[in-house]
Every structure is written in structure tokens, then in C-alpha cells.
Amino acid sequence: MSPHLQVWRWHITMATSILHRASIFALYLGLLLLAGWLVALAAGPDASATYEGVVGSLLGRIVLFGISVMLFFNMAYNVRQAFWDLGYGFELKTAEATAWASIAFGIVAAIALWAGLAIRGVL
Amino acid sequence: MADQRFRTPRSVAQGLGSAHHGVHHFLVERVSALALVPLVLWGAFAAVRLVGGGYGAAVEWIAHPINGVLVGALLICGLIHAKNAMQVVIEDYIQGFVAKASLLLLNLTVCILAGALGVFAILKAALTGGF
Secondary structure, rough: OOOOHOOOOOOHHHHHHHHHHHHHHHHHHHHHHHHHHHHHHHHHHHHHHHHHHHHHOOOHHHHHHHHHHHHHHHHHHHHHHHHHOOOOOOOOOHHHHHHHHHHHHHHHHHHHHHHHHHOOOOO | OOOOOHHHHHHHHHOOOOOOOHHHHHHHHHHHHHHHHHHHHHHHHHHHOOOOEEEEEEHHHHOOOOHHHHHHHHHHHHHHHHHHHHHHHHHOOOOOOHHHHHHHHHHHHHHHHHHHHHHHHHHHHHOOOOO
16 A cells, blocks of 8 residues: 555545545435436325335435435535635635535535424424 | 647647547536525425425425426436536546446436436426326
């Protein structure tokens, strides 16, 4: 193994870069779930009930919560990348702050979304 | 530019570089990302309203032109964005030509199928009430 892998210290900017790649897989699944919901809706009440039974199960909800965290993280990360493209945000302090901010936004926005569901009493 | 003398005037004028695609992929990824910000926020609010509302309410919701069009835009824009994102992951990590080409085609096929199915489903649910 090349030595740089053993001496490398984890940075938050590196962690968010890897997390961003991981979020692509989560959101790919999320888009297929969205298409699946639409197809179930078009197929009728029975198919929709089956879909809701699978996606609304405990495991389904855990997966959906993970997807929603990744969704909002990915959104913040893409806004961050748009600023990079304009030439802003490369200062080490700024890059680290926006990396933490994109993680924080992912978690906070996802919790807000699920709090909305809880307030509606449908969780 | 030190190696400008190796480039023909035509290649400089076209500006497409060695990949022959120029910055098209990059631009599509950025523009779709920014378009998805309002679409996803709208979709999140819609999801909170729809969950637990029952089948009838969901069909009634999607039959409204604004909802049907926006959920279609969200799906298509999301699939374009995801297709390009997954394409880069495949290009980065898969080495063999056959494996790489197969996965790229699979990625394209999955995204186009999901988009076509999704748009057809929106139309069917909206125009027929789901039956």
C-alpha cells in the first residue's frame, strides 16, 4: 500500500467529497422510488397500497430518512460547488466551514421534513 | 499556452478539447443542480402534504396541471442530473472497456426507462384517475 494512505489525516473537506459521491447512489435509489410511486399511482389503489406498505415499513422509513439527509446534503454541496465555479470559497477556513454547513443543512432540513410529517400525524 | 502550436485553428475555434465534448457535461450538471433546488424544495413540501392522505387525494393532487408538470420536471431533471453524476462515478472507478461501456449503457437505460415510465404514469394517473 502506498504510504500516503497511511499518513493521511482525515479532513472534513475530504469526508464531504466522499459523502457527496455516496449521496449519488442514495439519490439514484430515491429517483427510482419516485418513479415507482408514480407507476404505482397509475396502476391503481391496490398497487399504491402495496407500494405504501413496502416503502412505509420501518425499514423503508429508515431508508427514506437516509435518502432525505443525502438529498439535502447533496443540494447544499451543489450550491457550494456553484460558488467554487465562480471562484469563491477556496480559502481553507471557508471550505471547511461550508463543508460542515452542508452536512448540517442535510441533517437539519431532513429533520424538519420528518418533523412536518410527525406534526401532521402520519409518521 | 505552450502547446498551442500542436492544436489546429479549427480545434481551437471549436473548443471541444480532447474529450470532444467540451464543457457540455459540466454545464448540464451545474444547470440541472440549480434547477433542482426549487423543484426539490417544492417536492419536499408536496410530500409532507401527500403522505397519509390516501389514494384519492394523491390522484386528485397529480391531476392538477401544476403538480403534474412540476413532478414531471422534478423527475426528468433529477434523472438527467443523476445519470450524469453516475456516469462520472463509472468513468472514474471502472477500468475495463467492456465493463465500463456496459455500465454506462445500463445507467443510461435505467434513467431513460424511469423517465419514460414516470411521465407515462403521471399522464395516466392524471387523465384517467388511476383506473
